[in-house]
Amino acid sequence: MSSNSSSPITIGFSPCPNDCFIFDAMVNGKTDTEGLTFEPVMEDVETLNQKAFKGQLAVTKLSYHAYAHLTKYYQLLNAGSALGNNCGPLLIARSELKISPSTRIAIPGKYTTANFLLSLAFPEANNKTETVFSGIEDAVLNGDVDAGLIIHENRFTYEQKGLKKLVDLGEYWETLAKAPIPLGGIVIRRDMPEEQKHKVDRVLRRSVEYAFANPGASLNFVKAHAQEMSEEVMYKHIALYVNKYSVDLGEEGKRAVKLLFDKAVELGVIGKIEEEVFL
Numbered sequence: 576m577s578s579n580s581s582s583p584i585t586i587g588f589s590p591c592p593n594d595c596f597i598f599d600a601m602v603n604g605k606t607d608t609e610g611l612t613f614e615p616v617m618e619d620v621e622t623l624n625q626k627a628f629k630g631q632l633a634v635t636k637l638s639y640h641a642y643a644h645l646t647k648y649y650q651l652l653n654a655g656s657a658l659g660n661n662c663g664p665l666l667i668a669r670s671e672l673k674i675s676p677s678t679r680i681a682i683p684g685k686y687t688t689a690n691f692l693l694s695l696a697f698p699e700a701n702n703k704t705e706t707v708f709s710g711i712e713d714a715v716l717n718g719d720v721d722a723g724l725i726i727h728e729n730r731f732t733y734e735q736k737g738l739k740k741l742v743d744l745g746e747y748w749e750t751l752a753k754a755p756i757p758l759g760g761i762v763i764r765r766d767m768p769e770e771q772k773h774k775v776d777r778v779l780r781r782s783v784e785y786a787f788a789n790p791g792a793s794l795n796f797v798k799a800h801a802q803e804m805s806e807e808v809m810y811k812h813i814a815l816y817v818n819k820y821s822v823d824l825g826e827e828g829k830r831a832v833k834l835l836f837d838k839a840v841e842l843g844v845i846g847k848i849e850e851e852v853f854l
Contacts, residue, residue, distance in 0.1 A: 621684025663745015
């Protein structure tokens with residue numbers, strides 16, 4: 576990746592409202608990008624995870640679980656992360672049920688943080704089917720699986736569909752770790768020049784600050800990608816996943832990320848991380 580400002584930097588993020596809200600100003604030239612231009616690659620988070628494993632993106636949103644496997648190649652930016660309280664993945668079903676090794680569970684992807692938390696709470700749950708996050712409720716309703724692990728805006732819609740919450744894995748993590756839950760972060764390739772990494776971090780922070788200062792400015796961009804989502808759900812979604820940690824991880828955010836990685840190492844989900852993960 577050359578450090579030439581004129582060549583666009585590929586930047587991967589999801590079409591979800593929170594990501595569109597965060598990236599709108601920088602990819603659409605609404606704030607100072609310090610001479611950088613960006614080429615958006617919009618995919619669901621598990622597809623972005625897979626692209627990162629192949630090293631296909633210079634900058635990308637990643638599940639923290641996936642990033643734990645990619646610390647050799649990518650560094651975590653201070654801006655753009657999704658951490659929070661009461662915003663974790665939910666395990667849902669048609670009716671109450673006890674999780675056992677034979678319980679068929681639809682998950683939004685092997686390397687999602689949601690799946691990592693499921694493994695933490697239910698180590699015996701290993702009959703999993705990877706399903707695009709937006710299709711999980713239907714898989715449960717149709718009886719293709721016994722339970723589903725939902726993320727994103729589905730936490731606002733599952734009850735209307737008559738589904739029941741078995742466990743809130745965000746609450747589970749917060750009780751266990753006494754820290755906010757790290758869901759996704761924005762990472763940059765380690766082999767990019769240091770100066771450019773810091774520039775991208777500053778531009779991203781400016782983009783988040785602009786979005787907060789001008790909440791209506793990103794609405795068209797968000798709506799263009801939010802499929803059939805109501806405006807109310809869009810705003811709820813943004814409020815849930817975009818907060819002070821999205822502007823800057825800060826010490827508290829970094830502590831939560833370290834805790835998640837330490838837990839993953841302890842459980843043998845990942846090997847020991849040798850690199851400095853933070854920019």
